[in-house]
Amino acid sequence: MILLLSSQFLFALQTISIILIPAYIFLSLEYKLIKRVKTKTVSVGPVKIGSAHPITIQSMTKVSTSDADAVIAQIKTLAAAGCQIVRCAVPTAADTAALKKIVSASPIPVVADIHFSADRALEAIEAGVAKIRLNPGNIKTKSEIISIIDAAKANKVAIRIGINEASIRDLGQDTPPDRRTALMLKEMRSYIRLFENHGFNQIVLSAKSSDVLRTIEINRAISKNFDYPLHLGLTHAGIPEDAAVPTAAALGALLSQGIGDTLRVSVAGDPVEEIRIANEILTSLGIRPRTEPELIACPTCGRAQINVVALARKIKTILALIHKPLRVAVMGCIVNGPGEAADADVAVCCGKDKAFIYRAGKKIATVSTEDILPQMQKQITSAAKKL
Amino acid sequence: MILLLSSQFLFALQTISIILIPAYIFLSLEYKLIKRVKTKTVSVGPVKIGSAHPITIQSMTKVSTSDADAVIAQIKTLAAAGCQIVRCAVPTAADTAALKKIVSASPIPVVADIHFSADRALEAIEAGVAKIRLNPGNIKTKSEIISIIDAAKANKVAIRIGINEASIRDLGQDTPPDRRTALMLKEMRSYIRLFENHGFNQIVLSAKSSDVLRTIEINRAISKNFDYPLHLGLTHAGIPEDAAVPTAAALGALLSQGIGDTLRVSVAGDPVEEIRIANEILTSLGIRPRTEPELIACPTCGRAQINVVALARKIKTILALIHKPLRVAVMGCIVNGPGEAADADVAVCCGKDKAFIYRAGKKIATVSTEDILPQMQKQITSAAKKL
Numbered sequence: 123m124i125l126l127l128s129s130q131f132l133f134a135l136q137t138i139s140i141i142l143i144p145a146y147i148f149l150s151l152e153y154k155l156i157k158r159v160k161t162k163t164v165s166v167g168p169v170k171i172g173s174a175h176p177i178t179i180q181s182m183t184k185v186s187t188s189d190a191d192a193v194i195a196q197i198k199t200l201a202a203a204g205c206q207i208v209r210c211a212v213p214t215a216a217d218t219a220a221l222k223k224i225v226s227a228s229p230i231p232v233v234a235d236i237h238f239s240a241d242r243a244l245e246a247i248e249a250g251v252a253k254i255r256l257n258p259g260n261i262k263t264k265s266e267i268i269s270i271i272d273a274a275k276a277n278k279v280a281i282r283i284g285i286n287e288a289s290i291r292d293l294g295q296d297t298p299p300d301r302r303t304a305l306m307l308k309e310m311r312s313y314i315r316l317f318e319n320h321g322f323n324q325i326v327l328s329a330k331s332s333d334v335l336r337t338i339e340i341n342r343a344i345s346k347n348f349d350y351p352l353h354l355g356l357t358h359a360g361i362p363e364d365a366a367v368p369t370a371a372a373l374g375a376l377l378s379q380g381i382g383d384t385l386r387v388s389v390a391g392d393p394v395e396e397i398r399i400a401n402e403i404l405t406s407l408g409i410r411p412r413t414e415p416e417l418i419a420c421p422t423c424g425r426a427q428i429n430v431v432a433l434a435r436k437i438k439t440i441l442a443l444i445h446k447p448l449r450v451a452v453m454g455c456i457v458n459g460p461g462e463a464a465d466a467d468v469a470v471c472c473g474k475d476k477a478f479i480y481r482a483g484k485k486i487a488t489v490s491t492e493d494i495l496p497q498m499q500k501q502i503t504s505a506a507k508k509l
Numbered sequence: 510m511i512l513l514l515s516s517q518f519l520f521a522l523q524t525i526s527i528i529l530i531p532a533y534i535f536l537s538l539e540y541k542l543i544k545r546v547k548t549k550t551v552s553v554g555p556v557k558i559g560s561a562h563p564i565t566i567q568s569m570t571k572v573s574t575s576d577a578d579a580v581i582a583q584i585k586t587l588a589a590a591g592c593q594i595v596r597c598a599v600p601t602a603a604d605t606a607a608l609k610k611i612v613s614a615s616p617i618p619v620v621a622d623i624h625f626s627a628d629r630a631l632e633a634i635e636a637g638v639a640k641i642r643l644n645p646g647n648i649k650t651k652s653e654i655i656s657i658i659d660a661a662k663a664n665k666v667a668i669r670i671g672i673n674e675a676s677i678r679d680l681g682q683d684t685p686p687d688r689r690t691a692l693m694l695k696e697m698r699s700y701i702r703l704f705e706n707h708g709f710n711q712i713v714l715s716a717k718s719s720d721v722l723r724t725i726e727i728n729r730a731i732s733k734n735f736d737y738p739l740h741l742g743l744t745h746a747g748i749p750e751d752a753a754v755p756t757a758a759a760l761g762a763l764l765s766q767g768i769g770d771t772l773r774v775s776v777a778g779d780p781v782e783e784i785r786i787a788n789e790i791l792t793s794l795g796i797r798p799r800t801e802p803e804l805i806a807c808p809t810c811g812r813a814q815i816n817v818v819a820l821a822r823k824i825k826t827i828l829a830l831i832h833k834p835l836r837v838a839v840m841g842c843i844v845n846g847p848g849e850a851a852d853a854d855v856a857v858c859c860g861k862d863k864a865f866i867y868r869a870g871k872k873i874a875t876v877s878t879e880d881i882l883p884q885m886q887k888q889i890t891s892a893a894k895k896l
Contacts, residue, residue, distance in 0.1 A: 182808065183810065183811060184808070184809050184811070184813070186811050193811075209810075210811055211810040211812040212811070213811070213842075235811075237812075286845050286848065288848025288851070289844070289848050332805050332849060332852070334761070334794055335542065335543070335765070335794055358806060358807050358845065359806075359808075360804050360821070361804070361818065361821055361822060364804060364825075366753050367753050367754075367757040368789070368793035369757075370754040370757035370758040371757040371758070371761030371764075371790055371793050373761075374758030374761040374762045375762045375765035375766075377758075377762075378725050378758075390806035390807065390817060390818045390821050390839075391808075391818050393808075396808070399754060403758055406754060406755035406758050406759075407721055407722055407758055408720070408722040417748070417751060418745045418747060419745060419746075419747045419748060420775075420777065421571070421745070421746075421775040421780075422571050423570065423622065424570060424574040424575075424580075424598035424604060424622075426571070431777045431778050434748055435748060438748060453745070457624045457676070458676055460675075461674070461676050462675045462719060464675070465675070465719070
């Protein structure tokens, strides 16, 4: 209702509110931290997915699943980087044959990625995976899908119904966006009904596209229409330097609206890079506590008296060795410097021939330009020790 | 109202709609391309800012404004990269003295960035800038602010009322987010009233923070409360590799909701990088037509039979020379390959020892692994010629 009110009415409402109660109390009702869209909870081994639980980060192994040792090594690297659920493709029987060993050695729940073959799904469930990812659209018969549902139910295995825009039937290059969303929703609804009719509700949903706006629209639609947990991702986003911006734009849009319960960043490259970007998106939105330092740096302008960028890069090198959520600000002038310093653990605010050093918002030293770096090193080390 | 409906009711509503009309017609009413939040229009020289006009990209020069030639050179580089409005800091009288020459040589409207000094604002207006950026909070007296408003009105100069979280009075490290938003809104409202009371309405608003979630919340609040055009940005975002993800997350969230009429990406580094990231955000959201190639690449998994990442990187090199909006897909298997190929101008879908080459969704050749690159080069060149 509020969104449909005219701005004049809103203005009047607000004027009244200012008279009656302090503005910030009124506004605090409307502008709060991200409120997750409510979903059911699904168990993926010991990991829970759904709005009552923290958003989890997933990735996928990029070696042949039949090579269990290589897969296990990659899973351990991913888990160490922060991956919480890992998926493995199982196109052949040799791949599912390796799953048992992989599952028992993996520190995180393993998901089998199924396409085309119901046999692979049944073998994966038998091998003990915690979840399978299924695109029911590419399983040949309904009875095969039902056999997978029954096996998953008997083994307490979750199923992600994962449809990709690229694999939706009836879509052509000319299909307009509205029609695409409608077709994806229709397909999703028919799958969900099939699962529910067979008494299965350990369902996670995903509908991916390689287009940012399509990803946002489809997921808003899915979130509005179904209350199963939602797995987000921009698919086929490209090599890391191409993938970061569109992925962050798509996921930023959805997560900031409370949409999304688990996510996978898709990067053509090292899967650890997927975890890094995913983690950056979650921490920058305040969804996940930061564990590494954050470097606030002013972009510099005609006011800057020293080379702020060079200084910021040197301080970045110092911070690379500190694995604590220290907030450090490098500012080029006094316009926003003191303000950013107030929000930082350590800050430097550079003027002409001298700079002010701050700790937790308090100016603690005035140093010459050549003393900035050693002073910052000292303060960063000391501040990190106290965290 | 719609947002407050229970999901059950929505579901019922939709079920009815499915009976009455094809789902895609119903859905097309709800899920459409980005609809801009309606704002007034403000003229910045020949450039219009507001919801009736395309979103514009801004940047800021990073050399001393007193050095007119250096500033002009940087503005020309920025304009060539796609910058549409450029801002220069003018902390000293030597800076405003250079503005006249800069304004007359600049191919794009020039904005003077004012802090602390009403004199600098009056000198900049006198020098012919198209807009000034003012943080009224750091101008000493109300009468000084009014003198700036009067001069701007007389000279048809627009004013951006730009407040930064870091420069808001009464904010401390412990001030909770709701209270911060409320204080920024209150400050903004008092400035707008002052301007309006003096018959001035060529106003653009901005309220920046170095925190992503705060940036999203403040701008949603400003957009909901005022109908002046909104200038977006995540301030002090850091060096380029740190800045891209949080900036895209913040702007993706806002732009996808139709919030924002002009934007500046803040990067501690080459300002051309600011334009590149801004442009990537706008094109990835479909807000601005793409002018450069787009490379869709599958992240690879246990299904991939060849090194897709290496292939994608080689194709990226070919694409770097083609300045046309070609969509190219490099896919590692047949799961999503044909679907992505359907949406691409040129695509390759790799199997074991061979690959399929597509043009506009049609399979046109089957090649051996070693022939992929020459074939793709040929098809990309030919497809680019036809665009």
